[in-house]
Amino acid sequence: xxxxxxxxxxxxxxxxxxxxxxxxxxxxxxxxxxxxxxxxxxxxxxxxxxxxxxxxxxxxxxxxxxxxxxxxxxxxxxxxxxxxxxxxxxxxxxxxxxxxxxxxxxxxxxxxxxxxxxxxxxxxxxxxxxxxxxxxxxxxxxxxxxxxxxxxxxxxxxxxxxxxxxxxxxxxxxxxxxxxxxxxxxxxxxxxxxxxxxxxxxxxxxxxxxxxxxxxxxxxxxxxxxxxxxxxxxxxxxxxxxxxxxxxxxxxxxxxxxxxxxxxxxxxxxxxxxxxxxxxxxxxxxxxxxxxxxxxxxxxxxxxxxxxxxxxxxxxxxxxxxxxxxxxxxxxxxxxxxxxxxxxxxxxxxxxxxxxxxxxxxxxxxxxxxxxxxxxxxxxxxxxxxxxxxxxxxxxxxxxxxxxxxxxxxxxxxxxxxxxxxxxxxxxxxxxxxxxxxxxxxxxxxxxxxxxxxxxxxxxxxxxxxxxxxxxxxxxxxxxxxxxxxxxxxxxxxxxxxxx
Numbered sequence: 001x002x003x004x005x006x007x008x009x010x011x012x013x014x015x016x017x018x019x020x021x022x023x024x025x026x027x028x029x030x031x032x033x034x035x036x037x038x039x040x041x042x043x044x045x046x047x048x049x050x051x052x053x054x055x056x057x058x059x060x061x062x063x064x065x066x067x068x069x070x071x072x073x074x075x076x077x078x079x080x081x082x083x084x085x086x087x088x089x090x091x092x093x094x095x096x097x098x099x100x101x102x103x104x105x106x107x108x109x110x111x112x113x114x115x116x117x118x119x120x121x122x123x124x125x126x127x128x129x130x131x132x133x134x135x136x137x138x139x140x141x142x143x144x145x146x147x148x149x150x151x152x153x154x155x156x157x158x159x160x161x162x163x164x165x166x167x168x169x170x171x172x173x174x175x176x177x178x179x180x181x182x183x184x185x186x187x188x189x190x191x192x193x194x195x196x197x198x199x200x201x202x203x204x205x206x207x208x209x210x211x212x213x214x215x216x217x218x219x220x221x222x223x224x225x226x227x228x229x230x231x232x233x234x235x236x237x238x239x240x241x242x243x244x245x246x247x248x249x250x251x252x253x254x255x256x257x258x259x260x261x262x263x264x265x266x267x268x269x270x271x272x273x274x275x276x277x278x279x280x281x282x283x284x285x286x287x288x289x290x291x292x293x294x295x296x297x298x299x300x301x302x303x304x305x306x307x308x309x310x311x312x313x314x315x316x317x318x319x320x321x322x323x324x325x326x327x328x329x330x331x332x333x334x335x336x337x338x339x340x341x342x343x344x345x346x347x348x349x350x351x352x353x354x355x356x357x358x359x360x361x362x363x364x365x366x367x368x369x370x371x372x373x374x375x376x377x378x379x380x381x382x383x384x385x386x387x388x389x390x391x392x393x394x395x396x397x398x399x400x401x402x403x404x405x406x407x408x409x410x411x412x413x414x415x416x417x418x419x420x421x422x423x424x425x426x427x428x429x430x431x432x433x434x435x436x437x438x439x440x441x442x443x444x445x446x447x448x449x450x451x452x453x454x455x456x457x458x459x460x461x462x463x464x465x466x467x468x469x470x471x472x473x474x475x476x477x478x479x480x481x482x483x484x485x486x487x488x489x490x491x492x493x494x495x496x497x498x499x500x
Contacts, residue, residue: 030056031210032189035075037062039112042197045073056205057092058102060192065101065120065130066139069112071197074105076189077210085188086153086164086209089121092202097195098124102203104154106161107187111135117161117180118191119154123201127152129163129176142176142228142237145274156182157213159452160472162496174224174496176239179452179470213499221498223450227261227270229489230468232432232457237469240274240491244498248476249290250491252484253319254298259491262288267303281321290479291334294319295362296342302327302335304347314347316362327364336423336480337381337389338362339406346380346389357391359406370408376445379423381481382406383430383460390414390424390433394444401435414462419454422447423479426460427487433460434468434490436478449475455492472496 028049029035035047043061050057062071089102103118113136120141121127125148128141146165151172153164159182165175188210194201227241227250240259241247247263252272259270260280265287268277282288285305289312292303301319304312311331315324327345337346342362349358349367357380360367371377373395380391386406393402396413399420404411415421419437426433437454438447451474458465471477471494482491 029075030054031208032075032077034077035073036110037072038074038110038191039069039071040197041071041073043194043200045192045200047073047075054206054208056190056208057202058190058192058205059200059202060194061197061200062193062195063197064099064195065103065116065118065191065193068132068136068138070114070116070193071112072101072103072191072193074107074110074187074189074191076105076107076110076187078185079188080185082157082213083188084153084155084209084211084213086151086207087190087205088151088207090204090206091123092204096123096199096201098122099126100195100201101191101193102201102205103130103191103193104152105187105189105191106154106156106182108135108182110187115180115182117154117178119152119163119165121149121152123195127163127165127175129161129178131161131178131180133180140235140237142178142239144175145239145241146170146175151207154188155213157497157499160497173242173244174226174498175242176226176228176237177472177494177496179472221500223495224498226494226496227259227491228494229272229484229491230455231489232427232468233488235468240272241270241277246476247493249292249479250482250493251293251301251480252482252489252491254294254296254485256485260292260294260301261493262290262292265289267292267301280317282315282317283322283324285315285317285324289334290476291336291347293335293338293480295338296340300342300362302338302345304333304335306331314345314360325364327360327362328367333358334378336379339382340384340386344406346382348378348380357389357408368408370404371411373411377402379479381423381425383426384428385430390426392422392424392435394420397444398440399438399444401433415458415465417465420444420447421456425478425481425483425490427483428485429487431460431487433458434478434483436474438474447475449473450495450497453477455490469494 041061045060048057060073100123105118108115117131149165151166155162162177163175166172250261267280287307401415424435455468
């Protein structure tokens with residue numbers, strides 16, 4: 001073989017190697033297309049993809065993914081539309097900042113202050129759906145009740161972002177969701193943050209799957225429920241209990257230790273730390289609906305029950321469970337409030353085809369009609385000082401929050417906006433009102449289930465209204481008093497659509 005032939009073979013060999021090298025370099029991120037550090041990181045990050053195992057070893061620095069901007073390492077794919085991103089996540093070391101994060105991320109842009117949502121598994125096992133609604137806005141979160149899950153999933157369908165978590169030796173289940181729009185192109189991928197700008201953290205992402213999904217209504221399998229709490233000061237949420245059953249209307253016990261809620265016509269008791277709900281003995285009242293709540297001293301519990309002729313009447317049972325004592329002789333009657341002195345119940349009653357606000361002695365007796373305006377008046381609830389009753393009324397054309405004296409005098413409208421506002425609940429310290437808002441396309445006299453709704457907060461004395469949460473809910477979300485005794489948190493039910 002001549003020298004010239006050897007040279008030609010060498011050139012071909014080099015070209016082949018170069019071709020394979022380029023092919024490897026374009027595929028070394030697997031299903032993703034690019035990587036890089038987001039924000040200011042003192043130590044650069046990296047990604048090592050093992051195509052045999054299908055695993056990503058991601059090294060990331062940065063101070064945090066939180067507050068108004070972020071610093072971490074990100075491997076991503078640019079996308080549009082709806083998708084699911086799933087992975088098993090495991091940190092390579094038990095050392096490092098306990099709040100280091102390994103995440104499944106959705107970001108509107110690659111800027112450090114971008115709007116985003118992620119499922120973040122922390123070094124201590126805490127798992128949460130974190131989100132920033134607007135560029136450079138404040139970050140909030142929904143904490144899952146599952147710690148150190150076996151697997152996690154981030155799902156986008158329309159404007160809804162859902163966190164899925166799989167407990168060890170359990171099945172994948174929704175762990176919280178929120179409504180936040182992402183317009184046009186966005187970035188989907190994996191990220192690691194050390195939570196310490198002077199070092200790096202490492203995590204392995206295995207069984208990584210990224211797939212487009214359909215939002216076809218016909219594909220929906222059902223709707224599941226999450227009992228959540230939200231901190232008034234921060235807007236941060238925590239999932240206490242999730243179930244495939246339909247649950248509604250949590251009440252927070254007066255001692256702050258447990259919730260009561262209704263499901264399948266019964267009342268259930270659940271510790272504030274979560275766990276397995278237990279049925280509360282409500283005597284003969286075994287067809288309970290979602291209008292119920294505690295007496296001021298916490299010893300009694302009012303239930304609205306439809307056991308007689310499928311017509312709701314109000315009963316009182318011991319808070320610990322026991323025989324039901326009927327209060328309203330006729331129906332429909334739906335309990336909503338208890339006077340601070342424990343002597344009077346406020347309720348919504350239908351009489352002569354008209355729904356109005358009534359009161360009745362807690363020991364039984366004659367009922368008193370407080371509202372007479374045509375149209376629906378509903379949701380009466382006493383202020384903590386007993387000087388007012390808040391209620392919602394459609395008399396102005398849309399459903400709005402009103403206030404009146406306990407004798408029905410001085411009926412005054414206190415909200416007036418482009419929403420239909422229902423069920424104003426004053427905080428125990430008297431400072432705040434929380435209520436649920438439906439859009440104007442919902443009939444003013446209806447509060448249906450499975451709608452885009454907003455939980456909103458305003459000073460009891462009047463003032464700016466603040467959005468607490470945007471969620472999928474409505475009927476059953478917050479029908480009854482659900483404040484924590486210290487006025488710092490609110491309990492509610494959110495719902496998640498489940499697809500194949």
